Amino acid sequence: MSSVKVFYRNDRKKFQVTYYLNGVRKRPLFNCKSEADSFARKISLGLSPEDQGAVRIEDAIKRYYENVSLKKSSHSHCNEKRCLNLLYHFMTAERGITRLKSVGLEDVEAFRDWMLSLTEFDGKPTRMGPSTVNRMLAVIKHFFKKNVQWRNITDSPCLYLDLLDAEYKERRAMTQDEYDRMFARVPEWYKPLLQFMRLTGAPPSTIERLTFADIDFSIRTFYLRRKKGAKARWKRIALPMTDKVFAILIKQRNGSAGLDGHVFKDDCGRPMLADRICRIGNKAIRDAGLT
Numbered sequence: 001m002s003s004v005k006v007f008y009r010n011d012r013k014k015f016q017v018t019y020y021l022n023g024v025r026k027r028p029l030f031n032c033k034s035e036a037d038s039f040a041r042k043i044s045l046g047l048s049p050e051d052q053g054a055v056r057i058e059d060a061i062k063r064y065y066e067n068v069s070l071k072k073s074s075h076s077h078c079n080e081k082r083c084l085n086l087l088y089h090f091m092t093a094e095r096g097i098t099r100l101k102s103v104g105l106e107d108v109e110a111f112r113d114w115m116l117s118l119t120e121f122d123g124k125p126t127r128m129g130p131s132t133v134n135r136m137l138a139v140i141k142h143f144f145k146k147n148v149q150w151r152n153i154t155d156s157p158c159l160y161l162d163l164l165d166a167e168y169k170e171r172r173a174m175t176q177d178e179y180d181r182m183f184a185r186v187p188e189w190y191k192p193l194l195q196f197m198r199l200t201g202a203p204p205s206t207i208e209r210l211t212f213a214d215i216d217f218s219i220r221t222f223y224l225r226r227k228k229g230a231k232a233r234w235k236r237i238a239l240p241m242t243d244k245v246f247a248i249l250i251k252q253r254n255g256s257a258g259l260d261g262h263v264f265k266d267d268c269g270r271p272m273l274a275d276r277i278c279r280i281g282n283k284a285i286r287d288a289g290l291t
Helices: 033-044 057-067 074-094 105-117 130-149 176-183 188-200 243-254 274-287
Strands: 005-009 014-021 024-026 221-226 235-240
Touching: 005 033, 014 033, 057 074, 057 130, 074 105, 074 130, 074 274, 105 130, 176 188, 176 274, 188 243, 188 274
Parallel strands: none
Antiparallel strands: 005 014, 014 024, 221 235
């Protein structure tokens, strides 16, 4: 491509950019010099006019963060952020693609295979199994689906993407012996939380929101707040206390500085968040040899 020229046309009262594309002279007009200079600079960098109007992958990811990921739990948001960071790194560094519309089915398939063989990303060693890759691909599929809705692309490149064959382990309840081995390997301050979780079946996402305002000791009832999905409404579920649950909550109340705070806290007085509850529990399971 020859040099790009920008000049003002008195007869049209506009700025003209002159350049050649595939041997054909092009002369687009702009109302102001800044627009003409910006267009000329991009042409000089090798971007075609069609590519200049296309949405960049990083801009599409940013919009997805702000409109989709931030409405989810912190754990889901972190997982989606890592997944889309991997997608951006692969498309730009490995495939040389910067525009969303340039991503095809073969690129997403290559990304899927790359995640299986990935050994290091962002300075950390990583090894993904088929089930983990499938969860990543679910995020990628939704990402491209939203961009079709936003009219950034016409069709999703994941429309005919095949998931990997993965072996899913059937979940089962922990036996009393397994629970005792795990219970012996958690910190003392964590044990009431673990007992409460086992007796009630409450997930970490509801335990992190449980405050003393959600407990009515007079009628032996506690309320769990739960929300599933970005558009779902908060639900306040009333559950009766057994004698063991009542004893745990009474002990937590007596050891708390006030009745308006969170029920379960760590040894430093900080409320327990769902991701930390899971990390400590998973570590105890590994230490007990139950994996």
